[in-house]
Every structure is written in structure tokens, then in C-alpha cells.
Amino acid sequence: xxxxxxxxxxxxxxxxxxxxxxxxxxxxxxxxxxxxxxxxxxxxxxxxxxxxxxxxxxxxxxxxxxxxxxxxxxxxxxxxxxxxxxxxxxxxxxxxxxxxxxxxxxxxxxxxxxxxxxxxxxxxxxxxxxxxxxxxxxxxxxxxxxxxxxxxxxxxx
Numbered sequence: 001x002x003x004x005x006x007x008x009x010x011x012x013x014x015x016x017x018x019x020x021x022x023x024x025x026x027x028x029x030x031x032x033x034x035x036x037x038x039x040x041x042x043x044x045x046x047x048x049x050x051x052x053x054x055x056x057x058x059x060x061x062x063x064x065x066x067x068x069x070x071x072x073x074x075x076x077x078x079x080x081x082x083x084x085x086x087x088x089x090x091x092x093x094x095x096x097x098x099x100x101x102x103x104x105x106x107x108x109x110x111x112x113x114x115x116x117x118x119x120x121x122x123x124x125x126x127x128x129x130x131x132x133x134x135x136x137x138x139x140x141x142x143x144x145x146x147x148x149x150x151x152x153x154x155x156x157x
Contacts (some may be wrong), residue, residue, distance in 0.1 A: 059120070
């Protein structure tokens, strides 16, 4: 049986150090309230986020791909590979960069920087799908298509 919000226990108090810090930060207005009306103004265009990523990581090749889905529409994805170093051209792992499902801002390029150190160390490829355009439902077919495209360079079905 699921529990409703009202049935859940109250949030525990912050520890004293965190509480003291929040008391000093909150009046500065650093943490704005998120509303549906504000979200569009907080989103950076994907092209800007992509350009920023490439400036920070000039040793990474970034390819934009459109993966064909079963319904004949496409799913934009980013595919990142190391452009220099010992791992170039060497087979390696596939890193699938996913978010936890609550992404209301951002795009497929935002989480790539967290995986780049592994890419540099182990080689391989990073694939990051654009979630806000993905259909609802099971992701098995999308993942299989992304893996196929990233690893084999083929058309995903």
C-alpha cells in the first residue's frame, strides 16, 4: 500500500552546522523558488551547453546523433570519445550517461563532464540521450538502439 505525502514523517532537522549556514545563505536569495513559469528562463540552449563542454574538454570528440526509434521518430543523443591519449581507437567500455528522472532543466550535454575522467582513463565511449524528447514507457528499446549506434555505428531499430 502506498503512503501519501501527509502520512510521511516530518523532515528531520538539519545538523547545527548546516542550519547555521542556511540561515546565512537564505537571506542572500541564492536559492530561488522553482516554479513552472521560471524554468524556461533557467534553461540554457543545448548549443551553448555543448560549446561550453567542448571548451572545458578539448581532448573529447563529441558527435550529435539521431537514433531512429520504433515509431520512426528520432531520439537526439550525444556520443563522446577521447580524441587523444593512450585510449584512442582502443576498444573500451560504454558509459551510458543517464539522469535520475527529475530533469526539468538541462540537456544531454550537462552530465557528460562527470563521466569524462572515466573515458580518459579507460577509453570507450559515452552515450547520453536527450530525455525531454524521449517517449514515456519502457526504455529497453531506446537503450539497445543507443548501444548499437555507439558501438557499431549502425542504424538503431
